[in-house]
Amino acid sequence: MGPLAGFKVIEIAGIGPGPFCAMMLSDMGADVVRVDRADKVTGGDPSSPPVDVLNRGRRSIAVDLKSADGLAVLLDLVGAADALFEGFRPGVAERLGFGPDVCLERNERLVYGRMTGWGQEGPYSHTAGHDINYIALAGALHAIGRRDEAPVPPLNLVGDFGGGGMLLAFGLVCGLLEAQKSGRGQVVDAAMVDGTAILTTMMHAFLAMGFWEDERGVNVLDTGSHFYDVFETADGRYVSIGSIEPQFYAELLEHTGLAGEDLPWQHDRSQWPAMKERLAEIFRGKTRDEWCEIMEGTDVCFAPVLSMTEAPEHPHNRHRETFIERWGVVQPSPAPRFSRTTPAIQRPPAHPGQQTDEILADWLGSEEAEIAKLRETGAVA
Secondary structure, three states, X not given: OOOOOOOEEEEEOOOOHHHHHHHHHHHOOOEEEEXXXXXXXXXXXXXXXXXXXXXXXXXXXXXXXXXXXXXXXXXXXHHHOOEEEEOOOOOHHHHHOOOHHHHHHHOOOOEEEEEEOXXXXXXXXXXXXXXXXXXXXXXXXXXXXXXXXOOOOOOOHHHHHHHHHHHHHHHHHHHHHHHHHHOOOEEEEEEHHHHHHHHOHHHHHHHHHOOOOOOOOOOOOOOOOOOEEEEEOOOOOEEEEEOOXXXXXXXXXXXXXXXXXXXXXXXXXXXXXXXXXHHHHHHOOOOHHHHHHHHOOOOOOEEEOOOOOXXXXXXXXXXXXXXXXXXXXXXXXXXXXXXXXXXXXXXXXXOOOOOHHHHHHHHHOOXXXXXXXXXXXXXXX
């Protein structure tokens, strides 16, 4: 039903950004087949799906990619696919026998995605790394945190998912759109350092305009200001304030009881620390729920800071069904939304190799005898 219904995508199983990309494509309706390693098959019970909902929506085929027969199976799948993506270090897929040249020779319309931290070339390209390293090199990590304190890694949201998996999903869809016009596939080089860098575009613009200092915790959006920050409440919880525009700032002053006082100009940076302490004292005077009663529904630009277990229960999130429960696991719903081609979670996470026979029959038209032979040789599991 989703907007990508009808597209066939091969996911070479990996971690982090790769599964996130596959989840996004599957949620949008693509038929995504995850190729797991044959030695990962454990015979899990299909009636009890894994709880790793990052793997939701896809079927799994287990293949021994180091065997000639297993590689042949993968290349047969490539011939039936619209896209494939892998997350190996540069050169590994080539050594295993399914690099871009081989796959595009088999299927000239194939969009071949490559997910790495550093990219396919460059001084760092063959070294190990994780999200924290990629966002550090891109200049993003330095900017996140409070003044005179160390940078704070924002979980692995910026590199792995925003600058990685989401970037790869965008690149693959762009490639699929272009291939429909040209009839030719191509390689998508999605690097987390590149993706993280492009997420900082606005800050680079602010730097060029003289509106941003290349220092942590002294700017409008990085906890430097008193009108864009989080404040502790009387019960030890927190609320978020984002009253940047003057009309919203006026609302903040009104609802905190500061309206009418002789206050400094909102953007007088020399007064930000004093104003922040003043607001901090006011917010400590009431509980988080009391501030919700005062500020929710106003234009203060306010929201309570909710934990991951609290967020699904908030009335706004419940109204929009931002989170849903499937197979006993509360998880984010597919996003974004479409008026006609409604995205949906297609199926629960699969055990490695759970649908091997089904995929061979569905994608390749393999007969039972052919599948049995492949299983006997260990090419699939």
